Amino acid sequence: MISLPQLVEEILRHRRLYTAGTPDISDAAYDALELRLQTVAPDHPILQRVGAEAGAEGKVEHHIPMLSLAKTYEVGDLLEWAQDRSVVGTWKIDGVSLSLVYQDGALMQAKTRGDGQWGEDVTHKVAWILDCHPRLPATAPMGELEIRGEVYCSEESFSHLLLEMEQLGLEPPSNPRNIVAGILGRKQHLSLARFFSFFAFDGLFPAGVAPFSTETQKYDQLQAWGFTTPFHETLRGKSEITAFLSKVREQSAEQDVGIDGAVLALDDLSLQESLGATSHHPRYKLAFKWQGESAVSRICDIVWATSRLGIVTPVAQIDSVQLSGATISNVTLHNAAYVKGFHLKVGDKIELVRSGEVIPKFLRVVESHAGECSVPTHCPSCHSVLRFDEVRLLCENATCVAQQFGLLLNWIRCVGIDDLSEKRLQQLMDHGFVQTIADLYRLSKKDLLQLPLTQEKMATKILANIDKTRSLSTAKFLSGLGIGGMGIVSWEKVLLLYPTLAALQAASEAELAAIKGFAEKSAQQIVTGLRQRQGDIEALLTAGLQLHTAQRRTATGPLLGQSFVITGTLTRPRQEIESAILAAGGKVASKVTSKTTALILEDLASTSSKAQEARALGIPLWREVDLWAHITLV
Ligand SMILES: [Zn+2]
Known part of the structure; x- marks a missing residue:
């Protein structure tokens, strides 16, 4: 006999398979499961998702107000506030705050922050959000328990959402931030909430049941109950806090999550309690936001280029604008789904945003120009037919010159071969001297002298520069191959645990995923990446490349x-x-x-x-x- 939680889990699992287009039971068998739930728990929130009429949800009160956070744009303010106290730093996520109320382990109600005192009842919608668990594990305490966190839409999910909204004939959303609030506030199309995710960062536990003394323990508990928590670190003092802020800034450019700053909270919960809150914000937490600078300009052209991974990416050329002290004339339009979903075309006025030193990104359409949008059907480089892989266009031709060029250029930049410019690389490929990375290590002076504007002296210099990279650290080697899309710093971390290439190749996906602070997705990318690039790896080792482990002390x-x-x-x-x-x-x-x-x-x-x-x-x-x-x- 299947238990109630198992039944709920089973129904949600089938719903996900169904919406993903891969159901594994018949509709009748699915209906039978729902009917069973209706018999044993007619009021269960997950049953009320379809056909929930207007008015079925409304304003609900927060018994403990959901306060907003005090904010600052100055690092100095943050350091002064933190003093020398132990604090927990975490991401500030650009989403919608949500409270999940559990009674005896079962989700009873989900509500948005609203004005802090009164929120919107969104119980039926969160049944679609994977990380908002309908039930807590049996180890969770009985009684009422509240989990608070942030609902957000990742860039990847946003691309899928865009396409689905277009199919449903809905207006395209303005951006990932607004669409979360938009869909949670809607009465129809509740299933679109399945594109959202939830980060838990706070818990109001029943008195006496959760004898925590620190913020860190609270995070550990949330994780133990299966919630996804945002990246966080315990910090003390100026140097740790400033290092943390630069790390988060770097992550904001790399991660698929909209991070617009950091939040610091005092680690000691008794100190938190003694400081208390104003009517507006708690005194034991402070948010730090960086100034995201944006500008408006007009698209003059959309150029599609094939990357080293075969992804054909759109870049808009715009009327030049000044942004954070730089002249901007190119903006990434993310992927083909963005172009289709927003109907992007020449003449559109768009808003772009730049944070840190990353390439400016398209944010939203300010004014749409008349005309149709179009996406290419053939690879701009090798002209083979492109495949539309849900949200992006892919060139699947393994010998596509643009992909090879991208791989080589990434290698040259990562391992640092001076004087081998993009232009010279193009010439080497045009002459047929170089096709793969290993070919670089077989180049002769005679080859180089055949390139235009390359004299004896330059040829000797380039060969010497290539020779310098015949011996390199394993981390540099792996980042040069572009495996897992990871940079050298991430590789150094992984190599602390798996110090050699052989050790790394022997590691399983599960072992890599168990590394602290390491995502399952990265583990999978490493394992597949190493397998796919096995040919290049062998060719480079055969060509005589010597790998060494930079941090021998850990061996x-x-x-x-x-x-x-x-x-x-x-x-x-x-x-x-x-x-x-x-x-x-x-x-x-x-x-x-x-x-x-x-x-x-x-x-x-x-x-x-x-x-x-x-x-x-x-x-x-x-x-x-x-x-x-x-x-x-x-
Ligand atoms: Zn191609």
Whole structure:
């Protein structure tokens, strides 16, 4: 006999398969499942999604007000506020604040922030959001419990949403930020909410049930219950806070999530309580926003170019405008779905935004010009027919010159071959001297001298520069190959745990995904990337390339080959403990598996889910002192 939570899970799973166009049961079998739920729990929120009439949802009160945050644009203000106190820094996400109210582990109500006192009841809509769990695990406390967080639409999901809204004949949304509020406020097309995600960052737990003393523990608990939490770090002092802000700034350019700043909260919850709140904002949290600068201009042309991954990307050439002190004449239009969804064409007036040093992005249409929009059917480089892969156009010709060119250029920039300019690379390819990366290492002076405007002296210099890259760090090698789209800093982190190419190739997707702070998607990209580029890797090693591990100190140490998971608050900052484990040759993972050496925690009687998993798998529980003993004994 299937339990109620299992039944709900099953129904949601089938709904997702159905909306993805891959149902695995008949409609009748699905209806039977819903009917069963109707019999046992007629009021269950997930049953009320279809045909919910206007007026079925309305204003609901927040028993504890959902305050907004005090904001600053000055780093100085932030540092002054934080003083030398321990704070938890996290992303500021550009979405809609949401509260999920659970009773005895079951989701009873979901409401938006509204004016802080009164929000909108959106229970029926969040049934479509994957990360808003209809039920908490059995370990969650009984009674009323409230989870707060942010609903957002990632750039990737936004592209899919655009296409679906067009098919439904709806007006295109202005941008990912506004569409979340728009769809949550609508009475029709509730299923569009399935393109949204939810980040949990706060919990109001029943009195006495959650004996947390820090903000960090709260995040750990939210994760243990299966919620996705935004990136966060415990910080203290000026240097850690400023380093964190630059890291978040970098992430805002790389991540698929709209991050428009950072939020800092005091880690000590008793301190939070003693500081309290004004009627507008809590005193123990402060948001830092960076100035996103935007401008309006007109599209003069849309140019499509094939990347090294075969993705054909649209770039708009615009009437030049000044933005953050730079003259901007090119703007990325993201992908083909954006062009189709927004009907982008020459003559349109658009708003563009630039944050940090990244390429300016299209934000919204200010004024649409008459005429039809169009996307190419053939690769602008090799002229093969393009495939429309849901949201983007793909050139699948493995020998496409634009892709090869992109791969080579990425290699040249990452490993740093001076004097081999984009133009010279183009000439080398036109002459047929270079097709793959390994060909660079077989170039002769005779070849180079055949290029226009290349004299003996320059040819010698280029060859010497290529020779300098015959010995390089494994991190540089991998970033040069462009595997997983990761930069050198990310690779150095992964290589701390898997110090050689061979070790990395032997690692499974699950092992990589267990690395702390590492997304499942990246793990998958690494594994597939290494497999796809095996030919290039072998060719380069055959051509005589020597790889070395930059950080040899981690290849030894008393914890070599051992893997640890940390939970709860320890006597020293978590980062200090993680660095100590890494320095001693060990690894830090986020999930307890059968390969975990020990779970590090202070309370050996803990009933947290990690502690329970460790006990179930027979993994030893170590207190911090045990860890230090193992590090210093040897
Ligand atoms: Zn092509």
